[in-house]
Amino acid sequence: MTDFDTLYDKVIGLLHAAPRTPKRIEAHVGDASVLMEWHAESAVTGVAAPAASGTVEPVVPSADTADTGHLRYVVAPMIGTFYCAPEPGADPFVTVGEVVSDGQQVGILETMKLMNPLKSELAGRVVEVLVADGTAVEYGQRLVTLDTR
Amino acid sequence: VFSTVLIANRGEIAVRVARTCREMGIRTVAVVSTSDLNSAVTRIADETRHIGPPAARRSYRNAAAIIEAALQTGAEAIHPGYGFLSEDPDFAEICELHGITFLGPPAHVIAELGDKALARKKMADAGLPILPGSRNAVDDVDSAKDIADSIGYPVIVKAVAGGGGRGMSVVDDPGDFVAAFTAARAQAQAVFGDSRIYVERFLESARHVEIQVLADQHGNAVYLGERDCSVQRRNQKIIEETPAPGLTREHIAEMGAAAVLGALAVGYVGAATFEFLVDDQGRFYFMEVNCRIQVEHPVTEMVTGVDMVREQLLIGAGHRLSLGQEDILPFGAAVECRINAEDPAREFLPTPGHLTEFTMPGGPFTRVDTHAHPGFTISPDYDPLLAKVIVWAPDRQQALARMARALDETRISGDAVETNIDFLRTVLATPAFQDGKHTTQLVDQLINSSLTSEK
Numbered sequence: 001m002t003d004f005d006t007l008y009d010k011v012i013g014l015l016h017a018a019p020r021t022p023k024r025i026e027a028h029v030g031d032a033s034v035l036m037e038w039h040a041e042s043a044v045t046g047v048a049a050p051a052a053s054g055t056v057e058p059v060v061p062s063a064d065t066a067d068t069g070h071l072r073y074v075v076a077p078m079i080g081t082f083y084c085a086p087e088p089g090a091d092p093f094v095t096v097g098e099v100v101s102d103g104q105q106v107g108i109l110e111t112m113k114l115m116n117p118l119k120s121e122l123a124g125r126v127v128e129v130l131v132a133d134g135t136a137v138e139y140g141q142r143l144v145t146l147d148t149r
Numbered sequence: 150v151f152s153t154v155l156i157a158n159r160g161e162i163a164v165r166v167a168r169t170c171r172e173m174g175i176r177t178v179a180v181v182s183t184s185d186l187n188s189a190v191t192r193i194a195d196e197t198r199h200i201g202p203p204a205a206r207r208s209y210r211n212a213a214a215i216i217e218a219a220l221q222t223g224a225e226a227i228h229p230g231y232g233f234l235s236e237d238p239d240f241a242e243i244c245e246l247h248g249i250t251f252l253g254p255p256a257h258v259i260a261e262l263g264d265k266a267l268a269r270k271k272m273a274d275a276g277l278p279i280l281p282g283s284r285n286a287v288d289d290v291d292s293a294k295d296i297a298d299s300i301g302y303p304v305i306v307k308a309v310a311g312g313g314g315r316g317m318s319v320v321d322d323p324g325d326f327v328a329a330f331t332a333a334r335a336q337a338q339a340v341f342g343d344s345r346i347y348v349e350r351f352l353e354s355a356r357h358v359e360i361q362v363l364a365d366q367h368g369n370a371v372y373l374g375e376r377d378c379s380v381q382r383r384n385q386k387i388i389e390e391t392p393a394p395g396l397t398r399e400h401i402a403e404m405g406a407a408a409v410l411g412a413l414a415v416g417y418v419g420a421a422t423f424e425f426l427v428d429d430q431g432r433f434y435f436m437e438v439n440c441r442i443q444v445e446h447p448v449t450e451m452v453t454g455v456d457m458v459r460e461q462l463l464i465g466a467g468h469r470l471s472l473g474q475e476d477i478l479p480f481g482a483a484v485e486c487r488i489n490a491e492d493p494a495r496e497f498l499p500t501p502g503h504l505t506e507f508t509m510p511g512g513p514f515t516r517v518d519t520h521a522h523p524g525f526t527i528s529p530d531y532d533p534l535l536a537k538v539i540v541w542a543p544d545r546q547q548a549l550a551r552m553a554r555a556l557d558e559t560r561i562s563g564d565a566v567e568t569n570i571d572f573l574r575t576v577l578a579t580p581a582f583q584d585g586k587h588t589t590q591l592v593d594q595l596i597n598s599s600l601t602s603e604k
Contacts, residue, residue, distance in 0.1 A: 079200050079217045111217045136221040138199040139214065140183065 071127065074120050074144040076137045080111035082118070084133045092129070094144070099125050106144050109137075124148040150466045151175055151225045151250070156190065157215050158230030161518045161537060162442070163190035166228045169458040178222045180215055182208035184528040189520040196222055203530040209233045212240045219249050226250035226465055228458070232532070235441040236263055252465045254418050254440050261415060262438045266309045266347040269435070275414035277407050277435040280426070282349030290330050293348055297326050300350050306330050308337035309345035316340055317384070319351050354588040355426040357381065358393045358433070360401075360408035361449045362421040363460050365470045370412045372405035373453050374479040376445055380576055382497055382592040387569065388576060389445035390484040391452055394545060394585025396431070404433055411438070420446075420461050444487065444537070447516060451483035451541040482548040483541045486556065486577075490533040492567035493596075499533040502526070504563040510555035514541040527566065535561065535568065545585065553577055 076082065084092040084107050094106050100120050107118040107129075124146030131143055154170050155178040156163045163179060167190050170177045179194035184203040191197045198218040201208030208214065210233050219227055227244055229235035235253065238260035244251035253259065262268045266286040273279045281300040286309050287293040297304045302323060308316030316337050320329045330346065338344035356379045364370035377393035378386040392401070408423035422439040446457045455472065464470070491497045504525045509517045519536035527533065538555050542548035553574065561568050575595065581587040 079198060079214045079221070081221075112213050112220075139201045139208075140199055 070147055070149045072122055072124060072146045072148050073130075073142040074106055074118070074122075074146065076109060076139060076141045076143055077118075078109060078111050078116075079139050080109040080116075080137060082131050082133070082135050082137045082143055083108040083110065083115075084129055092133075094126050094129070096126050096128060099123070100146065118143070120144070120146065122146055122148055150462055150468075153178060153222065153224045154226045154228055154252075154462070155180060155215070155219045155222065155224035156194070156230065157209065157227050158233055158235075159185050159188065159190070159209060159520075159531065160534060161520045162230040162444075163188075164193060164520050165518055166230060166458050167193040169456055169462070173459060173462065175462070178218065178224050180209075180218045182530075184530055189522070198222065203528060205233065205530065212237075212243055215240075216243055216247055216249070219244075220247065224249065226252055226462070228252045228461070229441065231441045231444055236439070238263065250465045252419065252461050254421070255416070258415055258417055259440045262440055264309055265307060265311060265437055266345065268438055269347070269349075271415055272411050272435045272438075275411050277411050278433060280350045280352070280434045283347045286345035286347050288345075290327055293330050293346065294323075294326050296348050298323060300348070303351040303353065305349050305351040306333045306346050307349065308333065308341055308343070309347060310337065310341035310343035315384075352426050352428055352434075354590060355428050356393065356395075356587075357386075357589055358396065358404070358425050358427050359439075359443075360405050360423045360425070361443075361446070361457075362408050362412045362417070362423060363457075363464065363470060363472075364412045364417045364419065364421065365464050366418050366467055367469050368413065369470045370409045370417070371470060371472055371474045371477060372408050373449050373455060373477055375401050375404065376443075376448055378445060379587055379589050380582070380591055381589055382493075382596075386445060387487050387489070387573065387592070388484065389448050390482065390545070390548070391448045392479065392482060392545075393427075396427070400431060400433075407433075407435070411435070419464055420457055444534070445485050447518060447537060447539040448483040448485045451514075451516070451539060452479040452481055453477055454480075481541055481543045482545040483539060484545075484548045484552045485537055485539045486552060486573045487534055487569075488536040488538060488559065488561070488573070489569050490527045490535050490561075490566055491569055493569050493572040494567075497569070499529070500527070500565055500567045501529040501533075502564045502566040504561065504566060506560050506562045508558070508560040509536060510538060510558035512555070512558075514551065515555050516540070527563075549577060549583065 094100055102123045104120050105117045106120050109116045109118045127145040127147050129144050131137060150173060153176040156166050157180060167177045177194040179190045179197045180200045181188060181197055182201055182203050200214040200218055201211050227249055234240040236259055238256040241251040241253060241256035241259055269279055283296045303319055303321045305317055305319050306329060311317055318329050318333045320326050334344045334346050337346060356377060359376050361373040362370055374391055375393050376389050376391045378389045380388035404425060411423060412421055420442050422443050424436040425433045426436055427433045442457055450457055491499050504523055507521055507523045516539040517536055521535050540548055540551040540555055542551050556570055556574055559570055576582055
């Protein structure tokens, strides 16, 4: 197969693996990299690892609704490392007491050296940021507590 | 060896791998989906990471999440078990890029052998006997038909990317070929994302006999005897045994030598299974290579005394094989039954549910590999394997009697849960099986005859 055929097959595979039609797919063959982008209203950027296919996961933070009452959580959409600020030493994305809106970025989740914006799916007041900057977190782990009253 | 190994799998095989790691003093990391947060392996592993939701695509098949878990926990090697990412060349390559040892063959070897048409060609070049058929994948239906006509019917059309009994179809009548080929090609594209098909003679009454091979990184390889896996339903094995009934030691030595030759020809490293079909004349034909530890590996362990997972770990760490061919002396007979949560009366439909009773057999020379327990919930997200019961005895007759006894002791019940235990008992008691004269058609014959007798 030619490089083109390989690339074509991979892109078709990526499209099938994606939960929604992406806005953009960028692919390179040498040292293979893939970038997929979705429209902001549906999800944010998910990026596949070198030479990987079918591993693209859009970052869709979801609220943990198991909790009763008015407290809700922004949870990790994937295993990774949580960062509360855009870069070391910078102001955090959110602080306790601040009111966040639906879709607002509250942190960064790094998975396999790729930085994915972590956005809240809910509006509410930040009660607590539950993990420290640079903490390794698991799938579904609670990261930020929101008061949704 | 390694100080930390991550187990990228679930169910009984995750437990199986963790046990050997513990015996070797290796720290283990279990990765689990939301369904398996409190699964059996988490009680044996030193550390557990929650990597994703129940859907395997986002957990056990999610390469990024597994690599991230390995990096977080300092794992030096990943054991992929069987299924999931165990034969994914991309995953093997990603492990390599991150400096993590993938406990399996190199990525390019997995890719070559995963292409069933290419594997067939490579093995034919290495001198292994293959069934008459197309030399390569065939693209157009006309040339495929010409090949089928020249090799003679029945033929089997197989997806190049197929495996695990999926993506194949048997054609008895030349008039049906075009339709079958077209359907197989469409299915191959839909299921595997690869429409390539090849054509091969179909053996109606054959035995499925496979050879276990171990190869190190230094060009040494040995075979650890054979397994007869002719009892299959829908191309899925349910009973496996060694030695293969009716085959002489010389016969097995010939197949073993062929498998070792094939492994060395492709630069194989790790545990490989060479699958062969054996016809009623005792002639054998190469089918495919499985690049992973097999579900049925315990029967080989029982007669050779070799811990397959231990060997995989030592090979991955760069050790030379400590066993020469002359050190491998299979002794006695072993049989494995796979106990699945499925309903034989409804075409083996999986029956997920909650187990209220789960009593496993014990006693002499009886091994059970399982992750289930009373109160366990069988998830609909994964395969229905509940337990493997393996017995050893000095000869086949005693082994079959021991297996019948073990199955009698096995009790599993739960809401909506059915198992294949009674079906396994029926197979064990069938004269053709008792005499070792059965072929891969046995299960279909049993089902058809039970349907006929009900009418």
